Structure formats: structure tokens, C-alpha cells
Amino acid sequence: xxxxxxxxxxxxxxxxxxxxxxxxxxxxxxxxxxxxxxxxxxxxxxxxxxxxxxxxxxxxxxxxxxxxxxxxxxxxxxxxxxxxxxxxxxxxxxxxxxxxxxxxxxxxxxxxxxxxxxxxxxxxxxxxxxxxxxxxxxxxxxxxxxxxxxxxxxxxxxxxxxxxxxxxxxxxxxxxxxxxxxxxxxxxxxxxxxxxxxxxxxxxxxxxxxxxxxxxxxxxxxxxxxxxxxxxxxxxxxxxxxxxxxxxxxxxxxxxxxxxxxxxxxxxxxxxxxxxxxxxx
Amino acid sequence: xxxxxxxxxxxxxxxxxxxxxxxxxxxxxxxxxxxxxxxxxxxxxxxxxxxxxxxxxxxxxxxxxxxxxxxxxxxxxxxxxxxxxxxxxxxxxxxxxxxxxxxxxxxxxxxxxxxxxxxxxxxxxxxxxxxxxxxxxxxxxxxxxxxxxxxxxxxxxxxxxxxxxxxxxxxxxxxxxxxxxxxxxxxxxxxxxxxxxxxxxxxxxxxxxxxxxxxxxxxxxxxxxxxxxxxxxxxxxxxxxxxxxx
Ligand SMILES: Nc1ncnc2c1ncn2[C@@H]1O[C@H](COP(=O)(O)OP(=O)(O)O)[C@@H](O)[C@H]1O
Ligand SMILES: [Mg+2]
Numbered sequence: 001x002x003x004x005x006x007x008x009x010x011x012x013x014x015x016x017x018x019x020x021x022x023x024x025x026x027x028x029x030x031x032x033x034x035x036x037x038x039x040x041x042x043x044x045x046x047x048x049x050x051x052x053x054x055x056x057x058x059x060x061x062x063x064x065x066x067x068x069x070x071x072x073x074x075x076x077x078x079x080x081x082x083x084x085x086x087x088x089x090x091x092x093x094x095x096x097x098x099x100x101x102x103x104x105x106x107x108x109x110x111x112x113x114x115x116x117x118x119x120x121x122x123x124x125x126x127x128x129x130x131x132x133x134x135x136x137x138x139x140x141x142x143x144x145x146x147x148x149x150x151x152x153x154x155x156x157x158x159x160x161x162x163x164x165x166x167x168x169x170x171x172x173x174x175x176x177x178x179x180x181x182x183x184x185x186x187x188x189x190x191x192x193x194x195x196x197x198x199x200x201x202x203x204x205x206x207x208x209x210x211x212x213x214x215x216x217x218x219x220x221x222x223x224x225x226x227x228x229x230x231x232x233x234x235x236x237x238x239x240x241x242x243x244x245x246x247x248x249x250x251x252x253x254x255x256x257x258x259x260x261x262x263x264x265x266x267x268x269x270x271x272x273x274x275x276x277x278x279x280x281x
Numbered sequence: 282x283x284x285x286x287x288x289x290x291x292x293x294x295x296x297x298x299x300x301x302x303x304x305x306x307x308x309x310x311x312x313x314x315x316x317x318x319x320x321x322x323x324x325x326x327x328x329x330x331x332x333x334x335x336x337x338x339x340x341x342x343x344x345x346x347x348x349x350x351x352x353x354x355x356x357x358x359x360x361x362x363x364x365x366x367x368x369x370x371x372x373x374x375x376x377x378x379x380x381x382x383x384x385x386x387x388x389x390x391x392x393x394x395x396x397x398x399x400x401x402x403x404x405x406x407x408x409x410x411x412x413x414x415x416x417x418x419x420x421x422x423x424x425x426x427x428x429x430x431x432x433x434x435x436x437x438x439x440x441x442x443x444x445x446x447x448x449x450x451x452x453x454x455x456x457x458x459x460x461x462x463x464x465x466x467x468x469x470x471x472x473x474x475x476x477x478x479x480x481x482x483x484x485x486x487x488x489x490x491x492x493x494x495x496x497x498x499x500x501x502x503x504x505x506x507x508x509x510x511x512x513x514x515x516x517x518x519x520x521x522x523x524x525x526x527x
Contacts, residue, residue, distance in 0.1 A: 179371030182332055183385035184361030184437065193384060197375045 056244040063236035063245035070232035071252045073146070077218040077228070081150045081157070082211060088154065089161030094191070096162070097169050110162070117159035123220050126152040130224035149221030157214055164206045168199035205271065208264040212257050219253075229253070283346040284309050285441050285472045286331060291340035291350075293323075293330060293496075300326045301337065302496040308441065311470040315483040315504075318493030319519055324476035327493070328443045331474065332365045345440065361389055364434030365443040368450050370426045372418040372433070378405070379414040382433045390437060397436070404432045408462050424455030428462055441472045448479060480523060484508055492516045 041047060095103060095110045117125065129152035134143045142148065172195045180190040222231035233249035236242075284307040293301040300323050308314045316324045329335045331342055333349065333356045342350040349359045373381050379401055386397040405411055408428050418426050427447055434442060444463065448456040460482045466473065467486050477483055483490055484504040491501040492513070500513045511517045 175367065175369055175371045176373065178334055179367065179373070181334060181357075182360060182363075182365040182367075182371075183433070184357055184389045185385065186357050189388055193388065194373055198373075201375065 053241075054243050054247055056240070056242050059236070059240045059242045060244045060248050063233065063240075064248055066236070067229050067232045067245060067249050067252065070227055071229035071249070073226065073228040074215075074218045074230075074253075075256070077146065077150050077153075077221060078215050081153050081218070082214060084154050085157045085161050085210075085214070086207075088158040090165050092158060092162035093165035093169060096166055098187075114159045114162050117155050118163065120156075122153070122156045122217055123223065125156045126220050126223060128152070129155070130221075145224040146221065146226050149218075149224050149226065153214065153217060153221070157210060157217075160210055161207065164203050164210065165199065167206075168203035169195060171202060172198045202271070205264050205268040208260060208267070212260050212264070215256055215260070216253055282309065284343075285312075285345060286474065287341075287343040287346075288327070288331065289341040289343070291327075291330060291337045291342060293326060293335065293337050300496050301330065303340070304496070304498060306491065306498065308472060308474055309488075310472055312488045313467050313471075313473040313475060313486050315487035315490045316474065316476040316493055317478070317480070317483060317490060317519070319522075322493040323496040324493055325445050326496075328365065328445050328474060328476060332363050332443055333359055334365075357389075361385075361437060362440045363443065364437065364439030364441070366427070366430050366434050366445065366447050368446045370418070370423075370430045370450070372426055372430055374418055377415050377417055378410070378421075378429050381418070381429060382436050385433070385437050401432070401436055404435060405429075408432060408465075409458075422455060423451045424458045427451065427459045431459070431462060431466075435466075441474065442466065444473060444475045444477070446476050446478065448477070478523065480508060480520070492519065494519075 092110045130148045180194040219230040229249045233245040236245040286308040288304050288306040291304045330337050382401040383397040386392040448459050487504045490507045491498045494515045500516045
């Protein structure tokens with residue numbers, strides 16, 4: 001026992017120096033790969049022209065304020081769409097898992113909804129809603145392209161999100177339901193207090209994945225006319241005969257999507273760790 | 282006196298598999314009836330049918346003289362009067378110990394939160410779990426989790442407690458603490474139906490032991506009679522197999 005602290009100290013040092021070595025190796029490997037990639041691009045025969053058309057600092061500076069304004073529209077479309085998607089998706093999922101016979105028609109409608117809107121490319125849904133709805137000619141219906149575009153995105157994404165919620169709900173073990181029913185909770189109380197809280201916790205990472213997709217797909221609304229970041233960049237690009245503004249728009253999307261991606265990965269790792277220690281029963 | 286639980290000629294089949302083949306059973310107030318029998322003999326199904334978690338095909342189930350197996354009966358209201366504890370605890374992992382216990386009293390029975398919590402703390406303290414109120418189930422040992430599950434069932438003051446092999450999922454050294462708790466409940470006069478493979482415990486706690494074989498109670502009686510001097514060949518063979526495993 002008396003000699004133990006010494007041995008422990010030696011081990012700790014060994015572990016520390018191994019960690020240092022691992023980090024150094026990782027950094028060196030990364031550096032070499034990045035350098036090789038940069039060299040490959042720079043030495044490519046077309047590099048001078050690529051550099052001119054993709055990395056024009058002046059063009060970017062002139063276009064950027066308007067692209068940023070466009071991006072603000074993207075963000076607002078995302079913020080308006082996402083909460084409705086969550087509510088609608090959860091509602092559809094709940095309808096699909098209830099067994100009440102009265103709800104059969106609603107359940108059939110929910111299944112048809114998810115099948116159709118998951119099966120059709122988002123861009124076609126946007127076309128359909130954006131051009132189809134105004135063509136109906138109802139005076140009380142909006143003609144605002146942003147609202148129509150967001151409606152189309154809501155339809156498309158609610159179908160995906162409903163399936164995510166449903167997967168979470170059916171992943172809660174039947175014994176949890178039995179435990180709740182045995183206590184006298186009604187079917188509704190069981191769902192509300194026992195099943196849903198566990199289901200939602202499990203689907204946060206896949207939901208965030210859909211958030212990330214939506215934050216990019218709002219750009220599709222531009223096919224109806226609204227000038228958001230991508231469209232604005234494209235306008236400047238063709239004006240200057242230069243792609244740099246598009247690169248600027250891409251950078252803006254990344255500013256939002258990368259943090260979201262990191263949060264998603266972090267949550268996913270944490271859940272995996274929890275499950276492997278037997279936490280999430 | 283009317284039995285608390287009465288099962289009359291109950292049958293139940295899963296497809297072509299006749300799981301309960303005409304069960305008759307009566308559990309008087311303050312009595313503990315123990316169900317023994319090989320795995321697959323129908324013990325869990327019988328308990329689940331009494332708690333209306335499964336529907337019987339034929340026969341009747343009565344609670345305090347009232348037929349509860351009638352399809353017109355409100356099953357939620359019936360289950361509020363019965364407590365059931367499962368082999369795998371079925372605690373809610375997203376709720377802490379106190380909330381697990383107070384969920385049904387507050388949401389189903391309309392007990393004010395403060396009163397429900399006071400009662401829960403009292404039960405936890407009595408059964409050696411004081412100070413665990415804010416822990417989550419996965420932080421507790423199996424024996425502690427099962428004790429919480431039993432307390433959760435007790436917190437609604439059920440007329441009868443159904444215990445389905447509540448020690449079968451536990452490490453051997455944790456079995457005792459759970460059986461001790463059930464012994465105390467017996468001392469309180471709790472009416473219980475208990476499925477178990479723990480024969481020494483059955484002998485100690487049971488007023489009556491029923492031996493199930495292929496969905497039928499083929500022999501029942503006082504512990505000493507049934508365990509020491511079984512009449513049926515199947516009972517004898519079952520008891521021999523159990524004893525040779527020890
Ligand atoms: N939900 C179910 N569906 C189909 N068969 C079942 C179901 N539950 C139980 N059984 C069958 O019923 C029989 C009795 O099971 P069970 O009541 O669990 O016995 P025990 O608890 O005595 O081990 C077994 O043959 C089992 O396979
Ligand atoms: Mg069983």
C-alpha cells in the first residue's frame with residue numbers, strides 16, 4: 001500500500017504522455033492531408049481561372065450586404081416554419097398510434113399525408129402549392145409567395161417529423177404502458193405522462209437533423225420568387241460573371257448549420273453513452 | 282364474507298394456445314394466496330387478467346363482489362382499486378423516485394401534491410429508502426427499484442396487491458430485502474396474490490398455495506400440506522425439480 005502512490009504517479013504520467021503523442025499524431029496527419037488537398041487544388045491546371053471566378057474578394061464585398069439581408073429572410077422562414085412543423089408532426093404521429101376506432105378516418109388521412117409528402121420531392125410540393133393555390137382563385141387565400149412557400153415546407157417536413165416522433169413513441173417498451181395502466185392511468189394520461197416524455201427525449205437528435213435540413217431547404221422557396229440568400233447570390237453572380245457571392249451565401253448557411261450539427265452529434269453521443277451504461281431503460 | 286378477489290371458471294387462449302383452462306380462485310380479505318407452477322403455466326396471465334390488462338374469454342372476475350370482467354366496466358376505474366407489481370419493476374426512467382410514486386395519486390386519485398408526497402416519503406422511510414426521493418431509478422440497485430415499485434403500487438391504497446415474480450429479476454443477494462418488505466405487508470393485513478418461485482418465502486407468507494399446471498389449478502391448500510405432502514403427481518415433480526435446483 002505504501003508504495004502505491006509512486007506507481008500510480010508513474011502510470012498517470014505514462015497515460016498523459018501517450019495522450020500527448022496521440023494528439024501530435026492526429027494534428028500531423030490532419031496537416032499533411034490538408035496541405036496535400038490545397039496543393040492539389042492550387043496546382044490544378046484550372047486554378048487561376050477558378051481563383052478568379054470563386055474567390056473574388058471585391059465582388060463578395062459588394063454583394064454581401066444584400067446576401068445577408070436575404071439570409072435574414074431565410075432565418076425568418078425557418079423560425080416560422082419549424083414550430084408549426086413540430087406541432088403538426090407530433091399531432092400526426094399521435095393520431096397514427098392511437099387505436100380508437102372512432103379515429104379510423106383521421107388515422108387513414110394521417111397515413112396518406114405522410115406517404116404522399118414524404119414521397120414527393122420538396123421542390124415539387126413548393127411548386128404545387130406556390131403556383132397551384134393562387135390558381136384556384138379564392139380571394140380569401142393568400143398570394144404571398146413566402147407564406148405559400150413556408151406552407152409547402154411545412155407539409156413536406158411535417159410528414160418527416162411525424163415519422164420521427166412515431167418511431168420514438170413505438171420505441172418506448174410496452175411494459176412502460178402496462179406499468180402506467182396498472183396504476184389506473186387512462187390511455188391518454190399514459191401517453192402524456194409516461195410515453196411521450198420518454199419518446200421525445202429519444203428523438204431530439206433526429207429532430208435536430210431535420211432542423212438542419214429545413215434551414216437549408218428554405219432556399220428552395222426562391223423558385224416562387226422571394227429573394228433570399230441563395231437567390232440574391234445568384235443574381236449578383238450572373239451580374240458580375242462570378243461565383244464568389246454564392247460562396248458567401250454558402251458560408252452564411254454554414255454559420256447556422258455547423259453549430260446545429262455539433263449540438264446534434266454531442267446529444268447523440270451522450271444518449272449512446274447513457275444507453276450503454278444501462279441508463280435509458 | 283365476500284372475497285376481495287374471486288375468479289370463476291376463467292378461460293383465456295392466445296390463438297390456439299389455451300393459457301387459462303378454467304380457473305377458480307377466491308382471495309379473502311387480509312389473505313395472501315401464492316401461485317406456484319412451472320414457467321409458462323399461466324401465472325402471469327392470471328394476474329394480468331385479474332388486473333384487466335388482459336381480457337378473459339369466458340368466466341368471471343369479481344372484485345369485492347362486483348363483476349369486473351364485464352366489457353361494460355370502466356377498466357381504468359377498476360385498476361385504480363388494484364395494485365400490480367411486475368418482474369421487471371416497470372418504473373418510469375424519466376421520473377425520479379418521488380414522482381414515480383406520486384404520479385397515480387395526484388393524476389388519477391386527485392390527491393393534493395403535498396399530501397401525496399408526504400405519504401410517499403412516509404412509505405419510503407418505512408421501507409429503508411429515506412433520502413432517495415430525488416434519485417432516478419437507474420441510480421438504484423435492483424432491490425431498491427423493486428421496493429420503490431411496490432411502494433408505488435401501495436401509494437394508491439389498493440384493495441389487493443398482485444405481485445408477479447417480483448424477485449425473479451434480482452441478484453440473489455437482493456432478493457431478501459424485497460421479500461422482507463412483502464412479509465411486512467402481510468403483517469399489515471394486505472390482501473395479496475403472489476406468483477413466485479421462492480418456496481421458503483411461500484411457506485412463510487401464504488395462507489393458501491395454488492399449484493398451476495397448464496393453465497389449471499390442479500392442487501391447492503395450506504403451505505405445509507401442499508409443499509410437504511402434495512397429492513398430485515405434477516405437483517410432486519415440480520417441487521422436486523425446484524428443490525434439486527437449490
Ligand atoms: N401476449 C401473449 N401472446 C401470446 N401468448 C402468450 C402471451 N402471454 C403469454 N402467452 C403464453 O401463455 C402461456 C403462459 O404464460 P405466462 O402466463 O407468462 O406463464 P408464467 O407466468 O406462469 O410463466 C405461455 O405459453 C406463453 O407463451
Ligand atoms: Mg410469469
